[in-house]
Amino acid sequence: MIELKQITKIFNEGKSNEFTALRDIELTLSPEKLTVFKGPSGSGKTTLLSIIGCMSRPTSGRILMNDREITSLPERFTAEIRRHTFGFIFQNYNLIKGMTVLENTMIPAYPEGPDYQGLKKRALDLLQRLGIDSKTNQKVEYLSGGEQQRAAIARALINNPSCIIADEPTAHLDTDLALALVDIMADFKKEGKTILIASHDPLIFEATAVDRIITLRDGAVIDQGNVS
Amino acid sequence: MQWISRQSYFLDYALSSLLRRKWKNFSLIFIYGLIIFMISSVLFFSEAIRKEAEFILEDAPPMIVQRILAGRHELIPETYMTQIQEIRGIYKVTPRLWGYYYHPASKANYTIMVGNNGPQNDDEITIGNGVLRTWGTISDNQLFFKAYDGETIVLNITDTLDASAELVSSDLILVSESTFRRLFGVPEGFSTDFEVHIRNLSECPVIADKIVRILPDTRPILKEEIERTYASLFDWRSGYIIVLLSGAVLAFFIFAWDKATGLSAEEKAEIGILKALGWDTSDILLLKFWEGIAICFTAFVPAVIGAYIHIFLASAPLFEHALKGWSILYPEFQLNPHINAYQLGVVFALTVLPYTLITIIPAWRVSTTDPDTVMRQF
Numbered sequence: 001m002i003e004l005k006q007i008t009k010i011f012n013e014g015k016s017n018e019f020t021a022l023r024d025i026e027l028t029l030s031p032e033k034l035t036v037f038k039g040p041s042g043s044g045k046t047t048l049l050s051i052i053g054c055m056s057r058p059t060s061g062r063i064l065m066n067d068r069e070i071t072s073l074p075e076r077f078t079a080e081i082r083r084h085t086f087g088f089i090f091q092n093y094n095l096i097k098g099m100t101v102l103e104n105t106m107i108p109a110y111p112e113g114p115d116y117q118g119l120k121k122r123a124l125d126l127l128q129r130l131g132i133d134s135k136t137n138q139k140v141e142y143l144s145g146g147e148q149q150r151a152a153i154a155r156a157l158i159n160n161p162s163c164i165i166a167d168e169p170t171a172h173l174d175t176d177l178a179l180a181l182v183d184i185m186a187d188f189k190k191e192g193k194t195i196l197i198a199s200h201d202p203l204i205f206e207a208t209a210v211d212r213i214i215t216l217r218d219g220a221v222i223d224q225g226n227v228s
Numbered sequence: 229m230q231w232i233s234r235q236s237y238f239l240d241y242a243l244s245s246l247l248r249r250k251w252k253n254f255s256l257i258f259i260y261g262l263i264i265f266m267i268s269s270v271l272f273f274s275e276a277i278r279k280e281a282e283f284i285l286e287d288a289p290p291m292i293v294q295r296i297l298a299g300r301h302e303l304i305p306e307t308y309m310t311q312i313q314e315i316r317g318i319y320k321v322t323p324r325l326w327g328y329y330y331h332p333a334s335k336a337n338y339t340i341m342v343g344n345n346g347p348q349n350d351d352e353i354t355i356g357n358g359v360l361r362t363w364g365t366i367s368d369n370q371l372f373f374k375a376y377d378g379e380t381i382v383l384n385i386t387d388t389l390d391a392s393a394e395l396v397s398s399d400l401i402l403v404s405e406s407t408f409r410r411l412f413g414v415p416e417g418f419s420t421d422f423e424v425h426i427r428n429l430s431e432c433p434v435i436a437d438k439i440v441r442i443l444p445d446t447r448p449i450l451k452e453e454i455e456r457t458y459a460s461l462f463d464w465r466s467g468y469i470i471v472l473l474s475g476a477v478l479a480f481f482i483f484a485w486d487k488a489t490g491l492s493a494e495e496k497a498e499i500g501i502l503k504a505l506g507w508d509t510s511d512i513l514l515l516k517f518w519e520g521i522a523i524c525f526t527a528f529v530p531a532v533i534g535a536y537i538h539i540f541l542a543s544a545p546l547f548e549h550a551l552k553g554w555s556i557l558y559p560e561f562q563l564n565p566h567i568n569a570y571q572l573g574v575v576f577a578l579t580v581l582p583y584t585l586i587t588i589i590p591a592w593r594v595s596t597t598d599p600d601t602v603m604r605q606f
Contacts, residue, residue: 047600055504056600075596076508083506094501097494098248108505110241113234159506 002029002052002163002194007061009047009219021047022219025061030212031162034185034195036205039216045198046091046167048216052196053086053165054078083108087156089166093148095140095155101127101147102136105154112159119158126154130184146177153184163194170201182207235518238511242518245498253523261527261534263480264579266546268535271571273544279566281458285451289322289423290432292449293439303418308443312424315438317431323419325408329373329401334362338399340411346402347386353407354387358398371401376413383407424448481582496594503599512595513588520584528580532572540565 007025012018022044029035029052037045050056051063054070062071070081082088087108095104105123127133130150135143140151149169156164164185170178178201185195186209197204205213215223246253293312295304309321326341338359346354353371363371373381389397408414424439426432436448491499499512507515538544540563 050598050600053504056598076510079503079506079508079511082504086506088504090504094497094504096498096501099244103244107241107502108507110237111234111507111511113230113232113237115233116236155505 001031001064001066003027003064004029004052005062005064007048007051007058007063009044009051009056010059013059020219022051022058025219025221027214027221027224029194029196031194032189032192033211034189034197034209035212035214036210037196037198037214037216038200038205040200042218043216044219045216047219049165049167049196049198053088054081055088079111083111083159085161085163087159087161087164089149089152089156089164089169091168091171093140093152095148095151097141098139100137100139101132101143101151101154104140104151105158108155108158123154123158126157127151130154145172146174146180149173149177149181153181157188161193163196164188166195166197166199168199168201169197170199170204175203178203182209185209235514238514239518239522242515242522245515246519246522249492249495257523257527259480260523260579260583261531263477264528264531264575265534265538267477267578268532268571268575269538269544269546271575272535272539272567273563275568275571276539276563276566278459280563282455285455285458288451288454290426290429290451291424291436292324292421293321293424293443294421294447294449295445296447297445301421303414304421304446306417306419308446309422311442312422312439315435315442317426317428317435318424319427320423320425322423322425324421324423325405325414326420327408327412327414329411331363334364336362336399338401340401340403340408342405342408343402347404350404350407351382351384352386352404353383354389354402355385356389356397356400359401360388373411375411381407381411477578481586491590491594499591499594500599503595509592509595513592516588516591517584520587521580523587524580524583528576532575536565536567539563 004025004027007022007027008020009022010018010020025048037048039045047056051058058071062069064070065081065085070078073081096107099107102120102123105127106119109119109122124133124136127136127150130153132143132147132150132154135147135151140148143151149172156166166185169181173181182204185197186207189195189209189211199205204210212224212226214221293304293308295302295308304323306323309323312318313321324341326339329338329340330336331338343354355371359371369385371383371385373383375381383403389400389402403411409416414420424435426435432450432452436450439446439448502512502515503509538546544563
């Protein structure tokens with residue numbers, strides 16, 4: 001369970017270009033559910049996901065994860081939380097060019113120093129499950145958009161996180177690939193993972209697997225409700 | 229075990245990261261290697277030449293006595309020997325005959341002396357390896373000399389000198405006493421200087437004082453004074469080169485700083501991605517540390533090997549004139565390798581440590597920001 005209490009995020013505070021991205025957000029995110037954050041560009045979806053995922057700190061407010069306050073934890077603890085709890089799928093995939101699909105998939109596990117063979121097997125299993133095992137040794141820049149997306153998903157799952165955070169995951173995908181992604185997310189939800197997706201793609205928030213849609217506008221939650 | 233495994237992942241990633249930016253890193257390694265090569269060459273050279281000097285002086289007599297006339301070194305009458313020998317504490321005084329011979333064909337000065345182990349016959353000579361290399365007009369193992377009065381003297385080479393102390397033996401020609409006198413016109417009863425052997429070496433300064441009191445036109449030179457002169461001479465020369473090189477070293481570090489602080493947008497984005505994926509600041513620094521180490525060693529090892537070849541196999545063509553010579557006519561010689569851990573440590577400390585530090589700082593600056601901030605910039 002993730003609780004956000006009066007979360008506010010201000011960029012460039014005190015400067016002439018000060019910008020309030022989030023205002024007094026109050027949310028409780030249940031585990032093992034697929035939640036979609038919906039809203040136009042600039043509504044604060046990505047900022048909210050990055051705060052939930054410990055990638056940035058709120059200007060004010062508190063975040064509780066399973067009743068444990070994580071807002072003011074030192075950087076090394078938040079990095080550990082990112083590594084173990086969250087798996088990130090970015091809008092632009094953010095795969096590291098020049099490295100193979102397999103290497104990209106294994107990167108999040110490096111700081112743990114796991115046994116190489118075990119890690120490789122885990123990565124290969126994920127790539128096989130996502131249907132890109134034939135591209136294992138190919139450099140990521142030579143993959144299609146859909147393949148890059150899948151490589152990014154495999155990377156997000158390598159540390160077996162309990163929560164997957166995806167920021168506009170269908171932004172660069174055609175309809176078929178977007179639907180396939182929704183299916184993959186639905187499968188992960190069935191396995192007990194919490195899924196948080198920021199999107200303004202109807203394909204996503206109209207999907208049957210979605211449990212809850214939270215609508216943001218100008219940095220504030222304007223609607224939140226469970227999907228029947 | 230996990231620690232080793234963790235390091236190997238970071239090292240593996242660091243190498244892959246360097247290979248992904250191979251042209252940028254190749255240029256860095258090339259210039260870096262050049263600087264290490266120059267510094268190593270200076271240190272190897274000065275140390276080797278100092279060792280040669282120490283080796284030469286090992287068997288040197290504790291004192292040399294020369295005669296001074298109008299402030300210049302003059303031939304010394306052998307009658308002085310008797311007066312010196314009477315001083316208590318001295319057990320032997322030996323006259324020495326030596327001088328320099330300029331050979332126009334090879335445009336070099338050679339040292340000619342009468343040695344204890346030199347040739348016995350008047351038409352024979354023993355020569356150093358440098359003479360063989362440079363003389364240029366050797367035929368039938370014979371060397372032609374022009375005496376002080378213009379007479380041509382032909383001498384036969386019967387032996388060559390041990391190459392273990394090339395600094396001295398390289399240009400050395402040993403002749404018999406009568407040949408020496410005939411070549412330079414040194415009259416009987418005169419020598420170039422005297423070797424003075426003393427029983428108790430701690431009395432050397434006292435005995436030197438006594439010699440000057442009895443024979444005011446002489447100048448005793450103590451072995452320790454020669455050692456000091458050699459040491460300061462080579463220290464000064466290597467220092468001189470290092471000062472000249474310091475400009476290049478500084479330029480390199482400015483270049484490296486620029487390369488390092490100017491992390492490309494791609495590199496900054498990569499750090500942001502890694503942080504977003506759960507790497508923390510210390511992981512990024514560890515990665516940059518391994519990158520720095522990989523660059524350093526890739527530059528360091530070939531540069532040090534190159535410096536070794538340059539100094540000990542190729543006779544230091546780049547700066548031999550600045551470091552070697554009393555005279556630019558001094559013939560070529562090859563140094564014997566003398567490298568120790570201290571020298572390598574100095575080169576390492578002067579080059580590897582500063583580089584590693586200056587590359588870690590900018591990486592630290594980028595990696596301490598929130599990954600979200602880093603990623604939003606691109």
